[in-house]
Amino acid sequence: MHPLAVELNRTLEGTVAGDLLSDLGRRLYFPKGIVAQSAEAKKYAKRMNATIGIAYRGGRPMYLGSIRSLLDKLEPEEIFPYAPTQGLEPLRELWKQELLKKNPDLAGASFSMPLVVPGLTAGIATLADLFAGPGVPVVLPDLHWDNYPLVFDTRREARLVTYPFYAAGGGFNVAGMAGALRDAGREGRVVLLLNFPNNPTGYSPTKAEAEAIVAAVRDTARSGARILALTDDAYFGLFYEPDTFTQSLFARFCGLDERVLAAKVDGSTKEDLTWGFRTGFVTLGAKGLGEAHYEALTRKLMGAVRSSVSNSSMLAQSVVLRAVRSPSYEREKREAYEALRERYARVKAILAGRKSDVLEPLPFNSGYFMSFRLAKGKAEDLRRELLMQDGVGTIAIDERVLRVAFSSVDVADLEALFDLVYAAADRVAARA
Ligand SMILES: Cc1ncc(COP(=O)(O)O)c(C=O)c1O
Known part of the structure; x- marks a missing residue:
């Protein structure tokens, strides 16, 4: 195993995140290679920066006029260079502030800086790399987005465990979820995958159902299982009824129990109507984790991103950043x-x-x-x-x-x- 991976694993030892890592997750690290060295050069190479594979002229990125002329409200630096592996820092910071605004229950909770990924799909696949592997149970309802089996089963050989989405009375089947989670949790580790507002049903839990979901996760955690509670919040904000729980369950999972690692996947895709931009975020949180743990996890996520898609679109991130800052947003x-x-x-x-x-x-x-x-x-x-x-x-x-x-x-x-x-x-x- 690479010494950098060994170091990250040592930092995460004894935490829920360390316990939940897949074999691939344990092997992942972010190299001190081209990207890290050129990030360092950006800070200190004041005379000449001959590090990264980008063409500069007179200190500015080179570009084709035919592309530039389509995007004349943006600076060339916002369009053409690579974005950092983890995403633009101001966008990450802003998205964190947005999370706090949208989810008041997050106030005071411990959670990571959101990491930018090229869309929610990439966020889910990255988490699957880190935390799902052959045979790992992934609990999800029978009615689910058809990409989940491809990500968790086909790519990662995890074991999907389903329960009926609806209870007999018509609401979310909390009892079914709780039973499936409890049973799968007997194996010691389990991924719980929740997606509200749901694709394909269009259902989100009521406030009472949300409380019951949280209680079920707490109960399984207290029985000794380590849980990755993954919320796919693709359609976040599109709640239409007064008795619906209108925050992300991530806000409740973050501080729930030392054995629960909360993972939030969300993004600009549907929230900002930017489907083709490919701008999503992964945020992690758990009771008992601190900055060093989040930094180690971010390094592992960055390793997964760097080794698959390398980084996310600079242009898309720049546009989203400007939009979120806009007074009319x-x-x-x-x-x-x-x-x-x-x-x-x-x-x-x-x-x-x-x-x-x-x-x-x-x-x-x-x-x-x-x-x-x-x-x-x-x-x-x-x-x-x-x-x-x-x-x-x-x-x-x-x-x-x-x-x-x-x-x-x-x-x-x-x-x-x-x-x-x-x-x-x-x-x-x-x-x-
Ligand atoms: C539940 C769910 N998650 C994730 C996505 C994909 O998001 P993205 O296009 O950002 O990868 C979709 C899109 O259809 C979805 O329905």
């Missing part, structure tokens, strides 16, 4: 939120007026999506029927569940959309 985000909330309210009203023996709308209160469960016929048949007969695109999640992204349909078209869905479902059911 909050107002513009509010406008986007209101547009989605209007669609949500419209969908709720449309569904309230329908009766069907075939389609059951599953409970939803947040985010981009809602899903139907089919009592008759297959979701894939319904998807194809809608696509081929009506020119309407939807997603078949499994045999029986069809996802509709109301986020991507104008409010004026929603009534027609659901007319088509219900009519197609009847045709599919009649043939089943």
Whole structure:
């Protein structure tokens, strides 16, 4: 093992993070190579800096005018050079402040400086590198984003353990989650993967359900298991009902127990409507961890980033940084939120007026999506029927569940959309 990895492992020894590291996680380190040496040179090489593979002229990055002319509000330094592996420091700092604003329960909690990754997917994959490996149980609901199996199972050979998303009464199945976590936790270590607002259901826990989730995690931790509590907060902020828990569960997991390592993956992707920018963040927190531990973990995360994608887009980070600093940022985000909330309210009203023996709308209160469960016929048949007969695109999640992204349909078209869905479902059911 590389001596730098040995050193980081020594720093993390005896902590939940050290206990949870995968074999790859233990091997990871951030080399004192080109990137580290050139970061040092940036500070001290006052005469000439001949370190990094970037072309400079007269102390400024060289560039093509055809690219520069498209981006004339930004300085060349904000566009062309590499960004640091960990991301732009002012953006990391600002995102940390934003986390505190959005999650009042984080006040006083111990957590790391967010590390920039090229989108949430990269954040999840990086955490999987560090903490998931062959056979490690990953507890997640049956209705989940289809990329999780690819990241955790296909890439990392972890073992997915699912439970039904909904309780019999219709809310989040906290008891199912708690049971799966408790059972998997008997193996000593477990990854708990939570995603609210959820893809594909569009459901987020109520305040009471959130408390029950936190209690279940605490109970399993107290039974001796080490837990990586990973919250995928891709759709954070899109909460539409008053009784919904509107913070990230990360805020509650951070200070919960010495055996719980909280990991938050979030980003500009959906929060700032910058889907193609590839700007996400990974933040870690646990009771009992201090600066030296967070620094060691950041080094390991940086090793995972450096060895896969190297760094995230400078241009995208610069634009996001300017946007978050802009005086109109909050107002513009509010406008986007209101547009989605209007669609949500419209969908709720449309569904309230329908009766069907075939389609059951599953409970939803947040985010981009809602899903139907089919009592008759297959979701894939319904998807194809809608696509081929009506020119309407939807997603078949499994045999029986069809996802509709109301986020991507104008409010004026929603009534027609659901007319088509219900009519197609009847045709599919009649043939089943
Ligand atoms: C639950 C969830 N997590 C993560 C992502 C991906 O985010 P990013 O595009 O930033 O990788 C998505 C996108 O669809 C998602 O639905």
